[in-house]
Amino acid sequence: MSILELNDLSFSYKTDEEETIGVKNINLTVEKGEFIVLLGHNGCGKSTLAKLLNGLLLPDEGTVSVDGFLTSDESNIYKIRSKVGMVFQNPDNQMVASIIEDDVAFGPENLGVERSEIVKRVEWALEAVGMSAYRKGTPFKLSGGQKQRIAIASVLAMKPDVLILDESTAMLDPQGREEVLSVVKKLNADGMTVILITHYMDEATDADRIVVMNAGQIEATGTPKEIFSDKELIDRCRLHPPVCCGVMHKLSALGFPVEPVLTDEEAVEVLCRLR
Numbered sequence: 001m002s003i004l005e006l007n008d009l010s011f012s013y014k015t016d017e018e019e020t021i022g023v024k025n026i027n028l029t030v031e032k033g034e035f036i037v038l039l040g041h042n043g044c045g046k047s048t049l050a051k052l053l054n055g056l057l058l059p060d061e062g063t064v065s066v067d068g069f070l071t072s073d074e075s076n077i078y079k080i081r082s083k084v085g086m087v088f089q090n091p092d093n094q095m096v097a098s099i100i101e102d103d104v105a106f107g108p109e110n111l112g113v114e115r116s117e118i119v120k121r122v123e124w125a126l127e128a129v130g131m132s133a134y135r136k137g138t139p140f141k142l143s144g145g146q147k148q149r150i151a152i153a154s155v156l157a158m159k160p161d162v163l164i165l166d167e168s169t170a171m172l173d174p175q176g177r178e179e180v181l182s183v184v185k186k187l188n189a190d191g192m193t194v195i196l197i198t199h200y201m202d203e204a205t206d207a208d209r210i211v212v213m214n215a216g217q218i219e220a221t222g223t224p225k226e227i228f229s230d231k232e233l234i235d236r237c238r239l240h241p242p243v244c245c246g247v248m249h250k251l252s253a254l255g256f257p258v259e260p261v262l263t264d265e266e267a268v269e270v271l272c273r274l275r
């Protein structure tokens with residue numbers, strides 16, 4: 001069953017002097033429980049698309065429907081904001097309270113959720129991101145990865161159907177990235193629909209589906225293997241495949257009988273066959 005439906009969606013940023021295309025003629029259906037990774041070079045429209053999905057931006061043309069509710073209908077906007085949660089790049093900009101559990105409670109409080117239910121949700125959300133032990137502490141002393149996990153908990157407390165992460169690992173060290181990704185993968189395994197926007201191609205290899213954007217449009221969709229096997233697409237959209245995959249493309253160009261791979265383990269297997 002689908003949770004997001006985008007039909008002929010276009011949006012431009014307008015000032016008195018100029019108009020910049022954000023996204024153009026997007027058609028996309030996301031199924032409940034899918035793990036989608038959105039890729040594309042700087043300025044191709046990923047963040048614009050994300051903001052259109054939860055009604056932070058509204059379509060100029062076409063429609064976005066979330067679980068059957070159109071974002072263009074003003075009366076749906078609260079419902080949509082609670083159904084589609086967004087986590088952004090900078091964890092420091094997402095903290096609103098000086099005590100972690102108050103921070104996580106902020107979203108459902110704004111939605112008018114009952115006090116006893118908020119308490120339950122805060123407990124559950126902190127547990128889901130492995131941060132229960134920190135509930136009485138202050139977010140400002142946490143590591144970047146921990147802060148992003150709190151940001152995810154704050155979104156989870158609104159019980160969204162879809163979690164969008166817009167380069168939420170970009171400012172983290174490798175350990176912080178790993179912490180956040182493992183939380184996201186666990187949530188997805190438990191049924192959460194996830195849309196992950198990233199420039200780290202190794203974060204894309206576990207996706208159910210990769211959506212590649214270019215100049216405001218969807219250039220391709222496919223499994224990680226399909227996308228990263230397509231050398232022409234990779235070059236055209238200026239993607240940088242995972243290192244092991246890039247090495248295979250180079251070996252293949254030199255005439256070695258190798259196929260594209262997504263992980264180092266697969267690369268080792270393929271190379272051992274060449275012995």
Ligand SMILES: Nc1ncnc2c1ncn2[C@@H]1O[C@H](COP(=O)(O)OP(=O)(O)OP(=O)(O)O)[C@@H](O)[C@H]1O
Binds near residue numbers: 013042043044045
């Ligand atoms: N607030 C804004 N006002 C005017 N133009 C904007 C605004 N935000 C984005 N744009 C433009 O819209 C286009 C799409 O930008 P968007 O931020 O969606 O790209 P992105 O794929 O998220 O890029 P990045 O990888 O750098 O985050 C770009 O040309 C950008 O310059």
Ligand SMILES: [Mg+2]
Binds near residue numbers: 046047166
């Ligand atoms: Mg962006």
